[in-house]
Amino acid sequence: MTVKDAPARADLAAIDDIGWAVRLLAATPTHEHRDPELLRRWARAADAFGSALAPVACDARIVERDGGLELGLLARYTSRPPTVELYTDTIDLAERVVDARGWRDWYPPGSVRAAALAHEAVHVHLHHGPAKAALKSALGHSALRLGRLRVSGHVAGAEEVAAHAYARTVCGLGRSPLLLTAALAAEAEARSGSANGSNPPPARDARREN
Numbered sequence: 552m553t554v555k556d557a558p559a560r561a562d563l564a565a566i567d568d569i570g571w572a573v574r575l576l577a578a579t580p581t582h583e584h585r586d587p588e589l590l591r592r593w594a595r596a597a598d599a600f601g602s603a604l605a606p607v608a609c610d611a612r613i614v615e616r617d618g619g620l621e622l623g624l625l626a627r628y629t630s631r632p633p634t635v636e637l638y639t640d641t642i643d644l645a646e647r648v649v650d651a652r653g654w655r656d657w658y659p660p661g662s663v664r665a666a667a668l669a670h671e672a673v674h675v676h677l678h679h680g681p682a683k684a685a686l687k688s689a690l691g692h693s694a695l696r697l698g699r700l701r702v703s704g705h706v707a708g709a710e711e712v713a714a715h716a717y718a719r720t721v722c723g724l725g726r727s728p729l730l731l732t733a734a735l736a737a738e739a740e741a742r743s744g745s746a747n748g749s750n751p752p753p754a755r756d757a758r759r760e761n
Contacts (some may be wrong), residue, residue: 563733564654564726568719569594571729572712579708593690597709598727600689601673601716604682609672611635620644623739625732626667628674635671637664641735648734657725666718666728673714686713 566574572594576582582590611633619625619638625645627636645663649655658666677683690706712729719727 563730563737564652566730566733568716568727568729569598571727571733572598572715574733575711575729576706576708581707593706593709594712596690597686597706597712598716600686601713601718602720604673604676604713604717604720606721607672607676609635609668609675611671611675613637613668615639625663625735626671628671628678630678633675635668635675637667642667644738645731645735648738649731652734654726654731654734658731662722662724663728663731666722666724669718669721670714670728673717674710677710677713683710686710 569591573587573590576590576594577585577587611628613635615637617638617640619641622638624636624638625641626638628634629636642663646658646660649658649663677686686709687706690709715727715729718724
C-alpha cells in the first residue's frame, strides 16, 4: 500500500491537538450527547496530565508484527501477560503519510514507532499503578456525591488523550500523534471509497484486552 495519492482534503493540521482530543472524546461511547464545552475541559485536563507525566519505562514484553492495517491498529497493550504489540505495517504506512503530507518536521524519522511505544507504556503505567486515580482526580468528573464525599468518575477516552499527550511530549513531537491517526483514518476512508467528510474523527491507535 502506498500513499502517493494521499487524499487532498481540507488540511487536518488546521485542527489543533485539543480539537482532535475533543473529537476523540465525542466519538467515544457514552459521550454522544455531552456538552462540547465539558468535553473540551476534559480534553484539556487529560492533555495536561499526560504532558506532565514523568518518563515511564515500559516493563511489558514488546512484540513487533504485521497485520495492523487489517485491524486498524498502530499498537496495542494486552495485560495477560503484559505485552505491547507494535504493528510494523501500520507504522510504515504512517511514516509514508508523514512524508506525503509534509509533516516531517513534526514527526522525525522513526518517531512513529517511538510514539506508539511511549503511548502504550503509559497504558501499562496507568493499568498497574496509582496514576489512574490521579487522572480521574485531574479530570474532576464526579460519579457520586454524598455530602462532602465525592467519588471521582471514569471518563471514557481520557486515558487515550493523556497517552497521546505523553507521547508527544516525551518524543519531542511537534504535534500530537492524534493528528497522525486522523490522517491514517482519512487514508483508510479514501482507499475504501467511503470518504464522506473533510474532517474524520481520529482513528484509534489501540484496542486493549484487560
